[in-house]
Amino acid sequence: MAQAGLLNSVVGIIHIFLQPLLGYVSDRTARSYLVMIGPILTCLGATFLPSSPTYGMALFLVGLWGVGSATFHPQGHGGVGHVVPQEKLTVSLAIFSVAGNIGVTISPLFAVALAKIVGVEKIPYIAIVPVLILAIAIYRYMPVLSEEAAEFPKNQGGLFHSLFSVLGVIYPVWMVSMARDATSQGIRFFLPIRIVSEGGNISMVGTILFLIMLCSTIAMLISGKLSDRWGKVRVLIFVLIAGPICMIPAAYIGGKTSIILYILGTSLLNSSMPITAAVAQEQVPHSRGMASSIVMGLSWGVANLLTGPLGKLGDVFGITSTMLVVAALPLLALPMVFMKSFRSAE
Structure with missing residues (x-):
């Protein structure tokens, strides 16, 4: 139980320390790199976890999962504000959150279906395919989240200055x-x-x-x-x-x-x-x-x-x-x- 609790705590700790850092990074680039990389890391961590041979490897994979989630969300949420009209921001963020909830809801069913069809060991190699397709689509059709990159403040100080x-x-x-x-x-x-x-x-x-x-x-x-x-x-x-x-x-x-x-x-x-x-x-x-x-x-x-x-x-x-x-x-x-x-x- 203690080891399982530690695995759960790892994700929360990663979000506390890493999300502000990646939020800082996302504010200094208009490129969509973080929303492309985040889901890939999350997918790798989540899909290799069931076949982890040791607790240490499981801890690493949970960490990778958490890093991927923390990488995606600051630029994902922030990007919504750059691509929708101001008067539709709240409902657009609601749709963004709903999509995430739907993903969380159906992901166990998706994992069980893949396990039955291809086996647990092959899940990572199949599950990564749609994630890579999504990353390629973002790179091709939405490489820049905002045309205002040149207007972003460049001299606001470092991470802690920006955070506080x-x-x-x-x-x-x-x-x-x-x-x-x-x-x-x-x-x-x-x-x-x-x-x-x-x-x-x-x-x-x-x-x-x-x-x-x-x-x-x-x-x-x-x-x-x-x-x-x-x-x-x-x-x-x-x-x-x-x-x-x-x-x-x-x-x-x-x-x-x-x-x-x-x-x-x-x-x-x-x-x-x-x-x-x-x-x-x-x-x-x-x-x-x-x-x-x-x-x-x-x-x-x-x-x-x-x-x-x-x-x-x-x-x-x-x-x-x-x-x-x-x-x-x-x-x-x-x-x-x-x-x-x-x-x-x-």
Whole structure:
């Protein structure tokens, strides 16, 4: 269990330290190299992992997987802001996130199908083909994400200067993102424990987690469209309040009603992902990659590390108290929405 936990932690740590670096790099080139290289590295790490002969090799492959993901996302999210009109940024980021969720959902089915057809050992050589085709297509048809490369600031200092200058502008957005991600990951981590403790089985857990992902995907599309029509801040305030309103009572009740409330509340919170990403990019339009790395990668990685202290809280006070704290976290970040970064987003 400890070794499996370390493998899971590796990806979060990589995102914390590597995404800001690669966000910095992506802001200094208009070329699409990172969105081409990232999926290739991710595919190699993920597909060679099942046949890894040793734990050390498995650790390396998980690291490669994490590096690929961290390479792709800053330029991927930032690139959306360069290729779509400003008034359609939120819904476009929602579509981008939905595509990722669909990939996560069908990838296990794809892997099982390949294993049955060609065997586990040959999966990497087959799975890499569509990824390479995609990379070639990007190189051929979208070699440059923005024609504004010549206008990108070149004298903003180094990595840390860029990181802290961007963070100084968008830190309210980052805090909202971190609270949301901590709640989302906390629900996905602790809800299965509660379900099993109440007599549920692994099949029930899998079904509920799938429903959370499915409903979150649909909610992102809805919130993206509503945000571009009615305003990002209004929609964000609604989901930050409505999500906890659903989940706080769910901590005290059981049965199907509790599960429905958790699915609804988590989906509402997750629907804010394209909103916070859009607000962050709008505040620092010449550092879209760095902004995306902070409110997506850095916030996700820090939230991942918070599951440890929350687990300790559960050991001391019980699962109900832990679920209550997890559900209430977005309310603690709600005052951030009224700060300058969000006011100027309207």
